[in-house]
Amino acid sequence: MIKKILMLGLLLLWSGTAAAKSGLNIFAYPREAPQTPIYTADGKAIKLGDFKGKFLLVMFWSRYCAPCIRELDEINTFVNKTKDNGIEVLLVSQDDEWTMPGEQDALLKKYEAPDVVYYTDKEGKLAGDFGIFSSPHTVLVNQKGEEIGRISGSVDWEDDDVIEYIYKIKAQQGQETDAK
Numbered sequence: 001m002i003k004k005i006l007m008l009g010l011l012l013l014w015s016g017t018a019a020a021k022s023g024l025n026i027f028a029y030p031r032e033a034p035q036t037p038i039y040t041a042d043g044k045a046i047k048l049g050d051f052k053g054k055f056l057l058v059m060f061w062s063r064y065c066a067p068c069i070r071e072l073d074e075i076n077t078f079v080n081k082t083k084d085n086g087i088e089v090l091l092v093s094q095d096d097e098w099t100m101p102g103e104q105d106a107l108l109k110k111y112e113a114p115d116v117v118y119y120t121d122k123e124g125k126l127a128g129d130f131g132i133f134s135s136p137h138t139v140l141v142n143q144k145g146e147e148i149g150r151i152s153g154s155v156d157w158e159d160d161d162v163i164e165y166i167y168k169i170k171a172q173q174g175q176e177t178d179a180k
Contacts, residue, residue: 023152026169030146033139034129038092038119041105046119049145054088055170056141060127063097063107067154068136073112078157080115086143087170088117092127095120142173 037045048056059075061068079089091108098104104118121127130139130147138151149169156162 024149025152026140026149027147030142030144030148033141033145033147034126036121036126036129038090038121038126039095040119048141051088051090051141052145053086053143055086055143055173056088056090056139057166058090058092058139058141060092060121060130060132060135060137060139062093062135063104065135069111071136071154071157072108072116074155074157076113076115078163079117081158081163082166083115085167087166091116091118092121093118094124094127095122140169142170148173 033048035047035049037047039045048058063069075089075091082089091113093104098120104120105114108114108116108118127133127137132139134152136154138155139147140149140151142148
């Protein structure tokens with residue numbers, strides 16, 4: 001009997017979605033998200049609070065991170081599958097990784113992610129305010145602008161189970177927002 005329970009437990013562990021395998025952590029209570037500015041391709045400062053009403057996936061990445069580069073085309077697929085459903089992806093890297101204008105555009109095109117909107121984080125301040133020191137690392141921010149969870153590591157972003165799970169989390173957050 002114990003062997004069956006152990007086998008069932010292992011089977012459930014291995015059959016989880018890619019997001020669960022990658023270190024998904026949904027918090028019991030939302031946290032205030034830092035309002036440290038990040039910058040658009042044209043240098044405009046924005047804050048996460050500027051996106052209120054949208055469910056955000058703030059993806060911290062680095063051009064020097066092999067897993068980050070490998071998942072760029074999958075992130076592009078995710079963006080295109082979810083863009084009309086109130087989910088916004090913010091790809092954030094440290095500004096000192098880029099030396100020339102257009103360099104980030106060229107890299108995203110090279111790795112088949114031309115539809116992903118990117119931002120730079122001056123001196124890694126937003127990542128530091130979140131306490132993030134590795135990549136890839138994704139922060140989930142609800143429609144009220146609160147951090148509700150994180151995903152540490154790579155995810156198969158084009159997997160329909162992952163996309164469905166993100167929709168489920170978004171819907172649950174919308175219900176909690178409506179109830180308050």
